[in-house]
Amino acid sequence: MTVPRAPLALTLVRAAAAVLAVLALAVTLWHGIDERGAALAFGVLIAVGELARWSGAEERESAPLAAAGALAYALLGENGGHPTHDGVPQIVAVVTGASLLGCVPHVAKGRGPTADHLTRRVLTVGFAAVCFQPLYGRGRLQEWAGGGPSYAALVVALLVLTALWDAVLAAAMAHARTRWPFGPLLRDELRGTLGIGSAVCATGAVMALAVAVAGLWALPVFSLPLLLTQLSFRRYAAVRTTYRQTIASLARATEIAGYTPAGHARRVAALSRAVGRELGLSGPELTVLEYAALMHDIGQLSLVDPVPAGATATLAPADQRRIALLGGAVVRQTGVDAEVAVVVERQADPYREQPVSARIVRAVNAYEEKAREAGPGGPLKALEELRLGTARDYQPEVVESLARVLARDGLTLPLAG
Numbered sequence: 001m002t003v004p005r006a007p008l009a010l011t012l013v014r015a016a017a018a019v020l021a022v023l024a025l026a027v028t029l030w031h032g033i034d035e036r037g038a039a040l041a042f043g044v045l046i047a048v049g050e051l052a053r054w055s056g057a058e059e060r061e062s063a064p065l066a067a068a069g070a071l072a073y074a075l076l077g078e079n080g081g082h083p084t085h086d087g088v089p090q091i092v093a094v095v096t097g098a099s100l101l102g103c104v105p106h107v108a109k110g111r112g113p114t115a116d117h118l119t120r121r122v123l124t125v126g127f128a129a130v131c132f133q134p135l136y137g138r139g140r141l142q143e144w145a146g147g148g149p150s151y152a153a154l155v156v157a158l159l160v161l162t163a164l165w166d167a168v169l170a171a172a173m174a175h176a177r178t179r180w181p182f183g184p185l186l187r188d189e190l191r192g193t194l195g196i197g198s199a200v201c202a203t204g205a206v207m208a209l210a211v212a213v214a215g216l217w218a219l220p221v222f223s224l225p226l227l228l229t230q231l232s233f234r235r236y237a238a239v240r241t242t243y244r245q246t247i248a249s250l251a252r253a254t255e256i257a258g259y260t261p262a263g264h265a266r267r268v269a270a271l272s273r274a275v276g277r278e279l280g281l282s283g284p285e286l287t288v289l290e291y292a293a294l295m296h297d298i299g300q301l302s303l304v305d306p307v308p309a310g311a312t313a314t315l316a317p318a319d320q321r322r323i324a325l326l327g328g329a330v331v332r333q334t335g336v337d338a339e340v341a342v343v344v345e346r347q348a349d350p351y352r353e354q355p356v357s358a359r360i361v362r363a364v365n366a367y368e369e370k371a372r373e374a375g376p377g378g379p380l381k382a383l384e385e386l387r388l389g390t391a392r393d394y395q396p397e398v399v400e401s402l403a404r405v406l407a408r409d410g411l412t413l414p415l416a417g
Contacts, residue, residue: 009172013172024089027090044098045219047099069219070125074125077141092129271364272360279401288357295344296344297327297365300312313370363402387399
């Protein structure tokens with residue numbers, strides 16, 4: 001089995017993190033470890049945070065406790081009132097070693113993108129430590145901010161800068177890995193930073209300031225709220241996964257009843273999501289789009305006589321609209337978000353009267369049906385027919401985005417998730 005090669009840009013980012021980690025480990029081993037008690041305490045905290053990392057979720061920070069501990073160590077100036085002299089290499093080395101140790105069970109079980117996760121952790125902590133430790137060691141921070149609230153505000157400002165760096169880094173890596181537009185990816189990362197990311201930054205700042213006053217005993221005290229928050233997020237992620245599985249099961253009803261071919265809804269959903277990303281839709285908009293694409297044919301369950309091969313794109317506009325309205329009514333009765341029902345209801349309207357998500361579902365559904373019926377060479381023929389229909393039925397921008405997505409995948413439909 002051939003392992004796909006990582007893009008060059010992603011390889012360079014990973015290599016930069018690896019070089020930084022190796023240099024930090026070499027310098028630390030050469031000079032020895034200072035403040036061993038603090039290094040051990042933060043190392044244990046980070047390793048436990050990585051062990052508690054949840055896998056399979058789509059959250060941007062899957063190990064918030066480890067991230068907060070790493071940031072707190074990078075911004076540690078004093079320990080119980082005594083100045084620390086850990087330095088950038090030791091901080092990076094401790095964080096790298098503890099993260100690797102905590103990731104071992106996840107790697108053994110093959111869960112989660114560990115390489116990219118560790119790359120972000122090393123580069124983000126290195127950025128925070130480089131911004132803070134040299135200034136603190138030379139006494140610049142005390143000169144600029146003195147003590148008390150001004151010092152705390154400066155630490156928070158450095159955390160905000162670090163969060164921005166992490167968001168840019170995550171978006172750049174996702175762009176290199178998927179070739180999706182960088183702007184929407186960065187917007188989603190910044191939006192995610194306002195959620196769990198702000199809790200991580202706040203906890204990291206409080207930990208660093210609390211350890212400076214109360215010593216290392218502050219670590220377990222201030223870790224507990226974030227650990228409880230992480231458990232709550234895991235439950236929320238489990239509920240959301242169940243919700244999506246329920247919608248996918250509802251979408252399969254048309255296949256089981258023989259109204260649509262097997263896998264049609266999942267193929268339309270996967271391709272619609274890819275086109276939505278190409279057009280720059282946000283995370284919540286993509287979720288609505290995916291759910292609507294999964295359930296776009298559910299109105300056919302109300303028909304007495306099934307449409308041949310479930311191909312609605314070739315029906316008369318009035319029939320298409322009738323099936324779409326029936327589908328919207330079914331979706332509303334299932335309790336799914338009303339935005340999904342609106343997309344399903346309006347998928348047969350002329351594209352100038354549709355929301356963007358409905359335009360995407362309509363074009364992708366027509367493409368999937370036409371390409372399936374045409375056999376070999378069907379994808380190119382289907383795209384040609386969609387382009388001929390851009391005067392009324394299909395938005396030109398959506399069709400061209402679909403063409404770009406298909407070109408990246410060699411004019412094949414993406415695998416259904």
